[in-house]
Amino acid sequence: MNIRLLVLGTDIVIVSILLVVYGLITSDTGLVGVGASIGVVGGVVVVYSFTPGEPALDAVLNYASMLVHAATAVVEDLDLLNSKVCVHGTSTPALIVFSKTGCPDNPNPGVGFAGSSPYFSIPVDVFRDVEKLEELSAQRLEDSLNSLIAGELALCKAVRVEQRGEFLAINVIGLAKPLADYTKYPLDPVVLLVLATIARLVGESKIHLVEKEATPGYTRLVVRVEKIA
Amino acid sequence: MLKRVELLILIYVLLTTSMNASLFILGENRIDAYVAVNVLSYFITYAVVRPFLETPLYVKVLNVALLLSFMIIVALRVYEVLVG
Numbered sequence: 001m002n003i004r005l006l007v008l009g010t011d012i013v014i015v016s017i018l019l020v021v022y023g024l025i026t027s028d029t030g031l032v033g034v035g036a037s038i039g040v041v042g043g044v045v046v047v048y049s050f051t052p053g054e055p056a057l058d059a060v061l062n063y064a065s066m067l068v069h070a071a072t073a074v075v076e077d078l079d080l081l082n083s084k085v086c087v088h089g090t091s092t093p094a095l096i097v098f099s100k101t102g103c104p105d106n107p108n109p110g111v112g113f114a115g116s117s118p119y120f121s122i123p124v125d126v127f128r129d130v131e132k133l134e135e136l137s138a139q140r141l142e143d144s145l146n147s148l149i150a151g152e153l154a155l156c157k158a159v160r161v162e163q164r165g166e167f168l169a170i171n172v173i174g175l176a177k178p179l180a181d182y183t184k185y186p187l188d189p190v191v192l193l194v195l196a197t198i199a200r201l202v203g204e205s206k207i208h209l210v211e212k213e214a215t216p217g218y219t220r221l222v223v224r225v226e227k228i229a
Numbered sequence: 230m231l232k233r234v235e236l237l238i239l240i241y242v243l244l245t246t247s248m249n250a251s252l253f254i255l256g257e258n259r260i261d262a263y264v265a266v267n268v269l270s271y272f273i274t275y276a277v278v279r280p281f282l283e284t285p286l287y288v289k290v291l292n293v294a295l296l297l298s299f300m301i302i303v304a305l306r307v308y309e310v311l312v313g
Contacts, residue, residue: 005238030256033263034249040267040295041245044238047291051234051280150283157283176282 002049009045016042061178064189071122071187078111078118081186085209089199090228093125096192103206103226122187124196132203136225138163144201145170149194155179156190164222167210170194172219183214190219204228233280240278244270261302268299 016039023031075081075098086103088095097107097119104114109123127148133140142161149155149172157174172190175183182188191212199207202225211222248266257263272295281288 005234029258029260030253033257033260034253036260037245037249037263037267040264040271041242044241044271044291044295047287048234048238050287051285154283174282 002051005045005049005051009042009047009049012042012045013039014042064182068182068185068187068189071120072185074111075120075186078120080118080120083119085191085195087124087195087199087207088121089202089205089207093123094196094199095121096124096195097121098186103208122192124192126193126196127200130200133201136202136227138168141168141198141201145194145197148197153193155193159194166224168223168225170198170221170223172221173217175217175219180217183216183219188212188214188219191221194219194221195223198223198225202227233278237274237278237280241271241274244274261305265299265302268295268302271295 016035016037019035019038020032023029023033023035075083078098080098080100083098083100084102086097086099088097088103088107095107095109097103098121099107099114099117099119101114101117101119104112104117104119107114107119107121109121111118111120113119130144130148133144138161142159145159145161150158155176156172160171160173162169162171172194175190179190182190191209195207195209199205205228206226208224208226209221210224211220213220245267248270249263252263252266272292275292284292
């Protein structure tokens with residue numbers, strides 16, 4: 001909520017009421033019309049004061065950009081630019097792992113080695129209080145992702161999920177503009193958030209990113225969910 | 230998001246002020262004319278600025294309320310013309 005706009009809107013409504021009353025007293029319907037019109041403006045400003053808009057949004061975006069560049073440099077140094085991405089949903093927080101040899105068992109946060117192959121893992125703790133899905137189906141996953149990714153985070157306009165055998169195709173439609181610019185980076189916040197959210201919804205599992213296709217404003221992810229008993 | 234909302238409010242207020250002043254100077258006495266032109270200014274500004282990626286429910290409610298009021302005003306005018 002924006003208190004500044006709320007106060008401004010309320011003030012405008014009060015002035016409009018005074019104007020309407022004065023217009024009625026002096027029988028000036030033109031003035032009453034102007035007052036009514038100003039009242040509508042006040043009402044609109046009051047409604048728009050409920051818009052969520054954190055003043056720190058720009059700072060957070062700059063910080064995200066800084067982190068993406070830093071993590072990309074690490075991924076480049078480890079020669080993991082064309083690596084496979086998976087999410088370990090078994091640990092808390094979930095770990096997003098970049099590795100050339102698939103999903104290593106029991107990875108540690110940060111840089112590590114599975115055999116002789118390096119991996120880079122990022123701990124991600126999102127939607128801590130969200131309930132796990134009782135049964136994994138495309139429809140249920142779509143509903144949950146729409147509620148969390150599109151509704152709560154306003155990251156995109158909609159999410160569509162299609163079941164293709166053992167794979168799930170996640171279509172992230174209408175990406176928010178500030179995040180659309182990150183699709184060219186190996187560490188795309190949209191991909192990381194979607195994968196971490198799926199891991200949180202599915203519970204004890206490994207989520208493997210099989211394919212990623214990104215066009216401006218649209219990202220398609222094909223994932224395989226490996227349940228761990 | 231807030232920047233776009235502030236832009237919308239700025240353009241809307243500028244449009245409304247100029248419309249109200251013009252109508253008042255022209256000697257317009259019908260209250261509904263002021264409100265109708267105001268609602269029109271709002272929708273023009275909204276269509277141009279597009280402040281939201283996903284329109285929140287309270288703005289949808291506001292839009293419907295303003296559209297309904299505009300429709301009622303226009304319907305009453307048309308009815309007046311047809312009857313009178």
